Amino acid sequence: xxxxxxxxxxxxxxxxxxxxxxxxxxxxxSVPAIAGFTADDMPYDAGNALLLRWPDGQYGADTVxxxxxxxxxxxxxxxxxxxxxxxREAKAIPLPFWAWEPLPGxxxxxxxxxxxxxxxxxxxxxxxxxxxxxxxxxxxxxxAVTAQIRGNWFRLDRLNNLILLTVIVIxxxxxxxxxxxxxxxxRRIAGLDAIDEAIGRSTEMGKPIxxxxxxxxxxxxxxxxxxxxxxxxxxxxxxxxxQIKVPHYDPVVMTVAKEVVKQSYLEAGRPDSxxxxxxxxxxxxxxxxxxxxxxxxxxxxxxxxxxxxxxxAESLLLAEVGSTTGAIQxxxxxxxxxxxxxxxxxxxxxxxxxxxxxxxxxxxxxMLVSALKVQDLGxxxxxxSVAVGGVLVAVGAKMNWDNLVQVVLTLFKAY
Amino acid sequence: xxxxxxxLPLAMVMVVGLLMLASYYIPHKHSVDYVxxxxxxxxxxxxxxxxxxLLSLFVSHYGKIRRRHDGWGYSIFVFVxxxxxxxxxxxxxxxxxxxxxxxxxxxSFRYVYNxxxxxxxxxxxxxxxxxxxxxxxxxxGQALVLFIAAFILILGKVPLGQMAWESVLGWTGYGIDRVIxxxxxxxAVAGKRGIMIGIAIGAIVTALKIIFGIERQYMxxx
Amino acid sequence: MKENLLKFLKIxxxxxxxxxxxxxxxxxxKPIGLPNKTISRDxxxxxxxxxxxxxxxxxxxxxxxxxxxxPELHPQAEAAxxxxxxxxxxxxxxxxxxxxxxxxxxxxxxxxGETGKVNGTDYxxxxxxxxxxxxMTQMASDFYxxxxxxxxxxxxxxxxxxxxxxxxKDIPLILSIxxxxxxxxxxxxxxxxxxxxxxxxxxxISQPGYGPYLQTRQLKGLIGGMKGAAEFESLVxxxxxxxxxxxALNLAHIMVLLLxxxxxxxxxxxxxx
Numbered sequence: 001x002x003x004x005x006x007x008x009x010x011x012x013x014x015x016x017x018x019x020x021x022x023x024x025x026x027x028x029x030s031v032p033a034i035a036g037f038t039a040d041d042m043p044y045d046a047g048n049a050l051l052l053r054w055p056d057g058q059y060g061a062d063t064v065x066x067x068x069x070x071x072x073x074x075x076x077x078x079x080x081x082x083x084x085x086x087x088r089e090a091k092a093i094p095l096p097f098w099a100w101e102p103l104p105g106x107x108x109x110x111x112x113x114x115x116x117x118x119x120x121x122x123x124x125x126x127x128x129x130x131x132x133x134x135x136x137x138x139x140x141x142x143x144a145v146t147a148q149i150r151g152n153w154f155r156l157d158r159l160n161n162l163i164l165l166t167v168i169v170i171x172x173x174x175x176x177x178x179x180x181x182x183x184x185x186x187r188r189i190a191g192l193d194a195i196d197e198a199i200g201r202s203t204e205m206g207k208p209i210x211x212x213x214x215x216x217x218x219x220x221x222x223x224x225x226x227x228x229x230x231x232x233x234x235x236x237x238x239x240x241x242x243q244i245k246v247p248h249y250d251p252v253v254m255t256v257a258k259e260v261v262k263q264s265y266l267e268a269g270r271p272d273s274x275x276x277x278x279x280x281x282x283x284x285x286x287x288x289x290x291x292x293x294x295x296x297x298x299x300x301x302x303x304x305x306x307x308x309x310x311x312x313a314e315s316l317l318l319a320e321v322g323s324t325t326g327a328i329q330x331x332x333x334x335x336x337x338x339x340x341x342x343x344x345x346x347x348x349x350x351x352x353x354x355x356x357x358x359x360x361x362x363x364x365x366x367m368l369v370s371a372l373k374v375q376d377l378g379x380x381x382x383x384x385s386v387a388v389g390g391v392l393v394a395v396g397a398k399m400n401w402d403n404l405v406q407v408v409l410t411l412f413k414a415y
Numbered sequence: 416x417x418x419x420x421x422x423l424p425l426a427m428v429m430v431v432g433l434l435m436l437a438s439y440y441i442p443h444k445h446s447v448d449y450v451x452x453x454x455x456x457x458x459x460x461x462x463x464x465x466x467x468x469l470l471s472l473f474v475s476h477y478g479k480i481r482r483r484h485d486g487w488g489y490s491i492f493v494f495v496x497x498x499x500x501x502x503x504x505x506x507x508x509x510x511x512x513x514x515x516x517x518x519x520x521x522x523s524f525r526y527v528y529n530x531x532x533x534x535x536x537x538x539x540x541x542x543x544x545x546x547x548x549x550x551x552x553x554x555x556g557q558a559l560v561l562f563i564a565a566f567i568l569i570l571g572k573v574p575l576g577q578m579a580w581e582s583v584l585g586w587t588g589y590g591i592d593r594v595i596x597x598x599x600x601x602x603a604v605a606g607k608r609g610i611m612i613g614i615a616i617g618a619i620v621t622a623l624k625i626i627f628g629i630e631r632q633y634m635x636x637x
Numbered sequence: 638m639k640e641n642l643l644k645f646l647k648i649x650x651x652x653x654x655x656x657x658x659x660x661x662x663x664x665x666x667k668p669i670g671l672p673n674k675t676i677s678r679d680x681x682x683x684x685x686x687x688x689x690x691x692x693x694x695x696x697x698x699x700x701x702x703x704x705x706x707x708p709e710l711h712p713q714a715e716a717a718x719x720x721x722x723x724x725x726x727x728x729x730x731x732x733x734x735x736x737x738x739x740x741x742x743x744x745x746x747x748x749x750g751e752t753g754k755v756n757g758t759d760y761x762x763x764x765x766x767x768x769x770x771x772x773m774t775q776m777a778s779d780f781y782x783x784x785x786x787x788x789x790x791x792x793x794x795x796x797x798x799x800x801x802x803x804x805x806k807d808i809p810l811i812l813s814i815x816x817x818x819x820x821x822x823x824x825x826x827x828x829x830x831x832x833x834x835x836x837x838x839x840x841x842i843s844q845p846g847y848g849p850y851l852q853t854r855q856l857k858g859l860i861g862g863m864k865g866a867a868e869f870e871s872l873v874x875x876x877x878x879x880x881x882x883x884x885a886l887n888l889a890h891i892m893v894l895l896l897x898x899x900x901x902x903x904x905x906x907x908x909x910x
Contacts, residue, residue: 044442045442046442046443046444046446046447047442047443047444122444151442151443151444151445152442152443153441153442153443154440154441154442155439155440155441155442158439158440161439161440162440165436168619168620168623169623172620172623172627176627176629221614221617221618221621221622224621224625225621227632228630228632231632248468250464250468251461251464251465251466251467251468251469251471252460252461252464254467254468254471255464255467256634259634260632263632277474277475277478279471280471280472280475281467281468281469281471281472281475282472283472284465284468285532287531287532287535287536288531288532288535290535291531291535295489299485299486313536313539316539316542316543316546317535317538317539317542320542320545320546334610334614334617336607336610336611336614341546344546344549344550345546351610352610352613352614352617353613353614353616353617356614356617356618356620356621357617359630359632363632367629368624368629368630371620371623371624371629371630372620374620374623375613375616375617375620378616378619378620379612379613379616382612382616
């Protein structure tokens with residue numbers, strides 16, 4: 001009996017000593033401990049944050065918490081964060097339900113270590129503690145807890161995104177590997193059918209064709225699509241022995257376009273007609289580019305002009321000048337707010353996706369055509385998701401099924 | 416040769432592309448470092464490509480001058496313009512202002528480049544007005560809807576239009592602001608979203624086609 | 638009669654250019670002072686977002702417009718910077734358009750001096766960087782990984798204005814004023830990914846394109862064109878270039894309306910009379 005009593009006294013002594021040593025500087029008074037305080041590595045991050053959790057409601061609503069941390073390098077306690085309990089509810093951590101399970105009435109704090117004491121190596125120990133204050137008076141304090149920060153290897157919160165990607169990739173491979181030479185219907189795209197007419201006209205008139213790839217960089221999807229179309233157009237130009245000029249805004253795009261045009265001339269069996277200066281750099285300044293191309297168009301009066309790629313405010317500047325010279329104009333861009341300008345000033349306009357589909361449409365390569373099916377499937381998935389999701393959220397909101405609404409909203413959120 | 420021209424670039428595209436894709440799902444520091452490294456490389460490659468562009472510009476215009484090609488006089492301006500900007504920039508170390516004094520570069524920027532650039536953009540306003548006059552014709556039911564929406568939007572931009580609306584339609588309780596807000600945030604956004612979603616999916620598929628080497632026209636095919 | 642009307646329909650566009658030039662020119666030379674009373678919701682939101690940033694915080698201004706869009710965007714930048722200083726915010730200015738460095742220079746020659754703000758203590762200007770997206774991604778982990786020196790070559794880390802700023806977590810607001818799609822990048826690559834509030838200033842021509850972002854609050858507010866600049870100026874109570882351009886803007890809008898109406902009335906007359 002006496003032995004257990006001695007043990008209890010000893011434990012109490014050590015606990016009190018621990019609490020005293022853990023108290024912020026200048027405060028050694030013994031206060032109650034905050035129950036259930038835990039610290040762990042913040043999941044799904046690069047390894048510079050800790051996640052602290054403890055149950056709320058122990059000390060009333062007007063409690064202010066302060067969090068302190070200590071590392072081997074920094075030494076001593078660093079004031080890391082200060083907040084009211086209501087500001088750090090566990091459910092406010094922006095993670096989806098499959099990656100984060102907040103307990104009711106729990107507080108959770110994400111502590112960015114790097115921002116406070118500098119970058120630490122993965123696996124470093126960090127000591128943390130929390131203290132509760134009322135009217136600036138310490139009323140409770142947790143024990144100091146040591147946790148390791150670690151770099152994680154998977155963003156579980158992005159699982160919804162990964163699943164969607166996987167579905168698209170599988171569909172993509174299925175479509176591509178089942179590519180058939182015939183039988184796949186593609187809607188007529190008038191703008192692309194008119195390419196032959198435009199090139200034929202320029203051959204008859206003995207005037208050049210201008211191909212304007214816009215002001216996108218090589219990473220812009222519409223610019224990539226534009227190089228596909230350029231390839232097909234150049235092939236026809238070479239076959240008809242017409243002349244093409246491609247003024248460039250971006251030097252990387254120019255390098256790529258050179259290669260594409262050269263290849264097209266080769267394929268058309270006219271490598272002798274190819275010249276290095278068919279593609280030329282004009283300016284990397286939007287309006288200098290527009291002014292320069294406008295000048296060339298009004299001087300040379302081309303028979304046909306293609307505007308394919310990424311365009312901003314220069315769209316109308318180019319297309320309007322082109323239309324006054326009487327050239328056939330075919331435009332295509334995915335910048336939807338420039339589409340109205342092309343519509344009014346050009347003979348044919350490809351809208352967004354039509355531009356992406358153009359490579360497949362023109363080359364009729366089975367694999368590329370099949371990839372269009374994936375686009376359709378993607379749109380179907382979006383349409384069904386929007387319809388079903390919309391109905392579910394509306395019904396859920398009407399019937400007060402908060403959980404259902406949350407689940408649906410979370411499923412379609414990007415993290 | 417075929418290996419260097421075909422397989423190696425394709426392999427590089429695939430590996431770099433897949434790693435970039437994976438980095439979206441891998442938060443680890445290695446993945447962050449990889450993305451940073453790639454971004455730096457991209458900047459470096461771009462800088463060199465820019466030199467290449469400049470070279471192409473000079474070669475093509477020098478050729479025109481040498482051959483006395485039609486309009487070769489314009490080509491002289493390419494060199495004149497270039498040196499007018501570059502020489503003062505070199506002299507002032509790229510600074511437009513030194514000790515409160517505008518440098519040669521600052522002067523060229525303010526009084527030449529500023530004016531030329533603003534003029535080009537301003538021309539747009541003239542083109543828009545003349546295009547609106549020539550093409551905004553009500554030829555069908557759809558065109559009528561478009562016309563009404565545009566009319567309300569333009570009216571709402573002008574104080575006189577706002578006053579006119581209030582005196583004529585004020586009794587309905589619908590201010591022109593609210594009508595415009597509705598047009599912009601319901602039908603306009605609905606249409607734009609549709610196009611955006613289509614474009615996003617198209618972009619994903621194009622990216623996959625490139626990563627897996629199905630579309631390789633951009634590197635000159637075979 | 639009909640022939641004459643048809644001729645009018647196919648009028649040489651240069652006459653329209655001339656009419657527009659006159660309509661724009663007169664009010665710029667001699668302002669008429671047309672009333673401008675409404676403040677659009679998006680401009681109000683943009684103002685509120687800037688207004689509620691606590692004093693002393695570090696806000697990032699991405700000023701990516703070149704002289705071409707200067708008449709619309711420079712007044713926006715001026716009004717916003719002035720207000721940020723009035724609210725005692727620290728301001729970092731970055732740019733991804735080479736042509737805007739000169740405009741930024743003009744901006745900082747003028748605005749900070751008015752309120753006695755000091756370069757390096759109250760604001761800092763960083764050099765032009767190519768490849769905006771790459772830079773934005775990099776800044777998420779370490780601001781100084783990309784901007785280690787300011788435009789004058791001083792060590793960025795040791796500048797008082799940068800105190801406590803390491804990455805986006807220390808930046809409570811980003812304002813992107815641009816005539817390009819760089820605002821889209823800020824929204825998609827920074828605002829969404831790192832939960833930083835982004836507000837924008839764009840040209841009137843690209844303003845309608847940002848509807849979806851505004852509706853989902855991915856973009857907290859938007860100043861659109863010269864009218865937006867005038868509205869913002871009236872919110873911060875500093876009338877400037879935006880306000881003075883509003884007369885010309887009004888008249889030009891009326892002219893467009895009249896032209897569209899005329900052409901359609903002529904069309905109706907020709908067809909049905």
